[in-house]
Amino acid sequence: MSQYWNKRTQGLQPYVPGEQPQDQAYIKLNTNENPYAPSKKVLDAMHTAVESGLNLYPDPQCRELKQAIATQYEVAYENVFVGNGSDEVLAHIFAGLFAEDKPLVCPDISYSFYPVYAQMYGIELQKVPLNNAFEIELENYPTDNGGAIFANPNAPTSIALKRDEIEKFLKRNQETVVVVDEAYVDFGGESCVPLVAQYDNLLVVKTVSKSRSLAGLRVGYAIGSPELIEGLERVKNSFNSYPLDKVALAGAKAAMEDQLSFDQARNEIMQVRARTAQALQALGFDVLSSKTNFLFASPKTMPAEKMYLALKEAGVLVRYFNQPRISEYLRITVGTAEEMQVFLGAVEKIINT
Numbered sequence: 001m002s003q004y005w006n007k008r009t010q011g012l013q014p015y016v017p018g019e020q021p022q023d024q025a026y027i028k029l030n031t032n033e034n035p036y037a038p039s040k041k042v043l044d045a046m047h048t049a050v051e052s053g054l055n056l057y058p059d060p061q062c063r064e065l066k067q068a069i070a071t072q073y074e075v076a077y078e079n080v081f082v083g084n085g086s087d088e089v090l091a092h093i094f095a096g097l098f099a100e101d102k103p104l105v106c107p108d109i110s111y112s113f114y115p116v117y118a119q120m121y122g123i124e125l126q127k128v129p130l131n132n133a134f135e136i137e138l139e140n141y142p143t144d145n146g147g148a149i150f151a152n153p154n155a156p157t158s159i160a161l162k163r164d165e166i167e168k169f170l171k172r173n174q175e176t177v178v179v180v181d182e183a184y185v186d187f188g189g190e191s192c193v194p195l196v197a198q199y200d201n202l203l204v205v206k207t208v209s210k211s212r213s214l215a216g217l218r219v220g221y222a223i224g225s226p227e228l229i230e231g232l233e234r235v236k237n238s239f240n241s242y243p244l245d246k247v248a249l250a251g252a253k254a255a256m257e258d259q260l261s262f263d264q265a266r267n268e269i270m271q272v273r274a275r276t277a278q279a280l281q282a283l284g285f286d287v288l289s290s291k292t293n294f295l296f297a298s299p300k301t302m303p304a305e306k307m308y309l310a311l312k313e314a315g316v317l318v319r320y321f322n323q324p325r326i327s328e329y330l331r332i333t334v335g336t337a338e339e340m341q342v343f344l345g346a347v348e349k350i351i352n353t
């Protein structure tokens with residue numbers, strides 16, 4: 001605490017991302033990164049951007065990237081917003097689109113950045129519990145709200161809702177903004193982008209950090225009606241006109257256009273996920289049905305925290321949340337087949353000692 005911090009800063013409880021240790025080489029299965037490198041096409045595009053010079057500012061409208069996203073998702077240019085990681089896109093949504101006089105509804109267990117942004121922007125949260133199977137039940141969400149936000153598939157639970165279920169909610173909640181965070185949707189979920197044309201209050205948030213192997217580049221985007229996008233542009237241009245640098249713009253555009261590498265990486269991850277889930281079940285774990293690039297699993301035979309610490313000791317990092325309801329679970333990112341072999345070997349050893 002410092003006398004130089006204003007009241008708001010004093011009251012903040014910042015988000016704590018998963019560890020990014022620098023001290024030793026771990027098998028990193030704790031921050032849901034993609035284990036595969038971006039393709040040569042993406043790297044070449046970034047090299048070209050650097051070689052063309054960085055003395056000038058990048059395009060503040062990010063037009064070429066927005067157009068590539070629009071083409072990829074078969075929407076109009078006016079339906080696309082881009083930001084410095086989907087975290088920044090989310091921050092602008094909290095700042096600009098959720099009402100301040102009514103609570104924002106969200107799941108009790110979801111992406112832990114939502115409460116942080118709510119606090120930062122003075123938005124009250126009304127948390128609706130997941131059911132006992134850790135599923136979001138949108139039929140329990142009140143419509144007298146200042147907005148709604150949830151991740152689909154949800155994190156850290158890995159479970160996906162069907163598009164139909166989300167549409168049912170949209171049909172009865174048309175007065176306030178509904179945000180579907182699709183950070184993990186490319187690993188088997190159903191995207192809500194096709195609903196954007198019908199529901200002006202729907203905003204779908206996405207990222208190149210997971211399925212497009214570019215967590216290090218910091219590019220996220222949102223797809224929604226032109227009026228929602230224009231609102232986000234107003235916030236963005238009141239905060240930072242150039243949130244995406246020239247290299248990030250070029251890399252993300254190339255990634256949008258590289259369908260082959262995208263499909264290869266996500267298909268491989270889905271296959272490794274299925275094999276890892278089976279192996280964990282065979283070791284006695286309870287594994288939730290995942291449509292993401294991670295597994296949410298409970299060791300059952302020993303405390304999850306103990307397993308997390310023992311894995312760390314063995315050089316494998318997974319994510320452990322010491323939080324009500326989920327303190328007996330681990331979130332395990334799906335790495336390469338080789339990494340998952342090492343992980344499973346370590347788990348087996350820990351269980352048997």
Ligand code: PMP
Pocket residue numbers: 084085086087088111151155181183206207208209215218219220
């Ligand atoms: N939404 C969810 C559900 C996430 O898990 C993450 C990753 N931590 C993000 C958004 C943010 O991703 P990024 O800022 O890398 O786009």
